[in-house]
Amino acid sequence: MSHWLLLAASEAEKTILQLAPVDFVVIGIYFVVVLWIGFYLKKSTETSEDFFMAGRKMSAWIAGLSFISANLSSLETMGWSAMATQYGMIAAHAYFIGAIPAILFLAVVMMPFYYICKTHSVPGYLKLRYNEGSRVLAGVSFTFMTVLVCGANMFAMAKILNIILGWPMEMSIWVSSITVAIYVALGGLLSAVFNEVVQFFLIWLGTLLVPILGLIECGGWNKMIDRINSLNLGANFTSLWSNLGSANDNGMHVHWAGLVFGWGIAISFGYWCTDFLQVQRVMAAKSLRSASNGTIIGAAFKMLVPLIVTVPGLLGLAVLTKTMGWHFVGEEEAAITGQYSYNDVLPLLMARYLGPGLLGLGVTAMVAGFMSGMAGNISAFATVWTYDVYRPLLVRNAKDSHYVAMGRWCSIIGVVIAIGTAYVVMHFSNILTFFHTLVVLFVVPLFGVVILGMLWKQATPRGGFWGLTVGTIISFAIFFFVRWFPGGHETLMLDDFHDMPAIQKTLVQSDAPLAKYLASHLSPETKDKLKALDCERIRQEESEPWAKRFFRSPDWGFVKKIAGVKGGLANNLNALIEKESIYSSERFADVDLSEDLLKEAQEGATGKNLIRLNRRLLHAAYPAEFGAMQKWIMSKINPTYAEIIATSPKADQMGVNQFAAFWTLLATLGTVIMVSLFSRPKPDEELGDLVYGLKPLPDEGPCPWYERPGLWALAVLAVLIAVNIYFW
Amino acid sequence: MEEHQQIPLWFFIGVLLLIYGVMIAAAGVYYWHFPTQEIQKIMASTKAADIAQSKIIKLHAGVWWGALLTAIGAIYCLRFNPMKKKR
Structure with a gap:
């Protein structure tokens, strides 16, 4: 396999990382070991309890690391x-506010109920606490989400490995997915958990050298901070809280309220406390104490993750400076201009600091990270599908071995669906934001229903079902609302340039007055790029069957070239349509305009109406080349509606998601409470192990002080507060 | 978990780290004595960025990081050796 990889790498035009033979051997060994683990564990997974819950015998350390x-x-x-x-x-808030409090809450408050009711999944808890309807609704939406996230992971891995190493996307997708399908189908959750712990070691040992060597190069932490502060970046880049007073004060355009209530409570608690992919790992612990301690071990290590994530990001500022010849731009601009994007920072630092062998370990950590993410989703998908959809709805009373077989088949089918999803995800602008969007859409309503169910015994089955339904509808409604442009999106975007060969013909070769007028407003650089564009290749690719086009992995170099031409056209033509009317009777003599449009064009317009008029004229003259104004755009946020939802017109997808999560949570909680007030709750005796305060928690006997979950939860919380105050 | 499995998870991790440690340390020693063309270019360069990077290259991180992995791997292999448990 190494030889194959070498060939693949050598075909790449320009890649960020160049691997030596020893690096390929390091990567190859990882694949051998994970498959070895899968085959070895098959004999340990004979019952459904073994396959789906790893036999419920994991120690706190394994549960926590997994x-x-x-x-x-x-x-x-x-x-x-x-x-x-x-x-x-402030990016470190992904951990400090976006994870630790929720994980501690899971460990101390929620885990006892998940654990003692002996459910197999979070939807399973809903069945016990509310009714079958809530369980099936949550089960179906969860299985849908897991394959989407798995596909997103798979696509991201293939694209990243293609860009930084030059590996063909098909190879990355198929090698990783077949490996994951084999080891999860063989060993179930146990195999996924084992490989996650292996990945934990790899990701730390493969990445930790980057911040260590980076800090050595800077001369220590303080000197790194001094370097960043001396860069005149126009904002405070070295504080956690002091620039969050207004969404306009920081580059992320987040407000402290959105951060705390949206991200810190709704998204974070939803994800960490009710996303079954996470909770499944600790539910499989051998005792309640191990489950709680495992979760707290997870929280402690989560607090250390900024060392290998945030510190390298800051090193990107301190080491890869403009004076050293480095300049980073956003993903969209990078696609147009061919510059490095912010996403390239970590691979560039790896290339800078990791020599042969170490680089192989770093890349292995990267591949392992993606694969264990996929395996986690697939094992959770298999569990929820089998227990919460297949068993209650399709085959109720089959033998245990039937459900184990279903779980194994689900692992393979889940991977196949995820491969298809990987290509769908390709059309989303930012995968990380896409993931957050999924959490908001599916997990936040689930959290609202579960937390009320655990803490309030009056919450009724009807309340739970309708809370989940209304919460999900609200989250989808916000998702569509903020992406809606009722009058159409005025300025030209890359997606508005439809037929590039026709555009090339029009703007480069045509003698028509309108075409010549438009071409005269293009910059020489844009004209040259448009002329040089290989339109024959575009036509050839377009003539391929739909399925072949859909599953063909893009040549990112060519995609960037097309985006570069479109970006130039958009800049030049937007400058024109914002400035003056493109209409004149001579230019539009051969164009068949509707009566209304002709009248408007003759009357003229100003401001946004001028841009709209010009867009309609362009589309009328060249319907195949320039698209009509779009009214709903997946990758764009309407600033007017962003202000309504997220307090700032500048809020991007991340900022909107935070507030959308908060509103969704409020809607869910409100619905559960309102419906519960007018419907009948379950009797107390049915809720004993499910609701806080009805029954004392089981006593697991005495234990030494260092095994007490409450103590360690307090210790982690104290360190979290201290870190936030120190970096205020 | 480990008491229920013939081979504990930690032993798998030990084996993997031991193999990686030896390979990375060996590669570090090899490239110390026979640096690649790219490394030679950086070491000979007078550009500020390359001078800063050459200081890091001189640390030969691969050698001591490989040694660290070898040590961790060896400890895990010995501590969680399944043969030892059987005896």
């Missing part, structure tokens, strides 16, 4: 390093 690794994917390390370079230290 719990934290299931989330520590390479999307996270690269994405949040990029955020730290782009926005500074």
Whole structure:
């Protein structure tokens, strides 16, 4: 396999990382070991309890490391390093506010109920606490979400490995997915958990050298901070809280209220406390104490993650400076201009600090991170599908071995669906934000229903079902609302340039008055790029069957070239349509305009109406080349509606998601409470192990002080507060 | 978990780290004595960025990081050796 990889790498035009033979051997060994683990564990997974819950015999350490690794994917390390370079230290809130409090809450408050009711899944808890309807609704939405997230992970891995190493996307997708399908189908949750713990070690040992060597190069932490502060970045990049007073005061455009209530409570508690992918790992612990301690171990290690994520991001600012010849831009601009994007910071630092062998370990950590993320989703998908959808709805009373077989088949089918999803995800602008969007859409309403069910015995089955339904509807409604442009999106975007070969013909070769007029407003650089564009290749690719086009992995170099041309056209033509009317009777002599449009064009317009008029004229003259104004755009946020939802017109997808989560949570809680007030609750005797305060928690006997969950939860909380105050 | 499995998870991790440690340390020693063309170029460069990077290269992180992995791997292999448990 190494030889194959070498060939693949050598075909790449320009890659960030160049691997030596020893690096390929390091990567190859990882694949051998994970498959070895899968085959070895098959004999330990004979019953459904073994396959889906790892026999409920994991120690606190294994449960905790697996719990934290299931989330520590390479999307996270690269994405949040990029955020730290782009926005500074506030990116560390992904951990401090966005994870630790919720994990501690799970350990101390929620875990006892999940554990003692002996449910197999979070939807299973809903069945016990509310009714079958809530369980099936949550089960269906969860299975849908897991394959989407798994597909997102798979696509992200393939794209990243293609860009930084030059590996073909098909190879990354198929090698990783077949490996994951084999080891999860063989060993179930146990195999996924084992590999997650292996990945934990790899990701730390493969990435930790980057901050260590970076800090050595800077001369220590204080000197790194001094370097960043001397860069005149226009904002405070080295504080956690002092620039969050207004969404306009920081580059991320987040407000402290959105951060605390939206991200810190709704998204974070939803994700960490009710996303079954996470909770499944600690529910499989051998005792309640192990489950709680495992969760707290996870929280402690989560607090250390900024060392390998945020610090490299800050090093990107301190070491890869403009004076040294480095300049980073956003993903969209990078696609157009060919510059490095913020997402390239971590791979660039790896290339700078890691030599042969070490680089192989770093790349292995990256691959392992993606694969364990996929495996986590697939094992959770298999569990929820089998227990919460297949068993209650389709085959109720089959033998245990039937459900184990279903779980194994689900692991394979889940991977196949995820591969298809990977190609769908390709059309989303930012995968990390896409993931947050999914959490808001599916998990936040679930959290609202579960937390009320655990803490309030008056919450009724009807309340739970309708809370979940209304919460999900509200979250989807906000998702569509903020992306809606009732009058159409005025300025031209890359997606508005439809037929590039026709555009090339029009703007480069045509003698028509309108075409010549438009071409005269293009910059020489845009004209040259448009002329040089290989339109024959575009036509050839477009003539391929739909399925072949859909599953063909893009040549990112060519995609960037097309985006570059479109970006130039958008800039030049937007400048024109904002400035003057493109209409004149001579230019539009051959164009068949509707009566209304002709009248408007003759009357003229100003401001946004002028841009709209010009867009309609462009579309009327060249319907195949220039698209009509779009009214709903997946990748764009309408500033007017962003202000309504997220307090600032500048709020981007991340900022909107935070507030959307908060409103969704409020709607869910409100619905559960209102419906519960007018419907009948379950009797107390049915809720004993499910609701806080009805029955004392089981006594697991005496234990030494260092095994007490409450003590360690307080210790982690104290350190969290101290860190936030220190970096205020 | 470990008491229910013939081979504890920690032993798998020990084996993996031991193999990686030896390989990375060996690669570090090899490239110390036979640096790649790219490393030679950086070491000979007078550009500020390359001078800063050459200081890091001189630390030969691969050698001592490989040694650290070897040590951790060896400890895990010995501590969680399944043969030892059987005896």
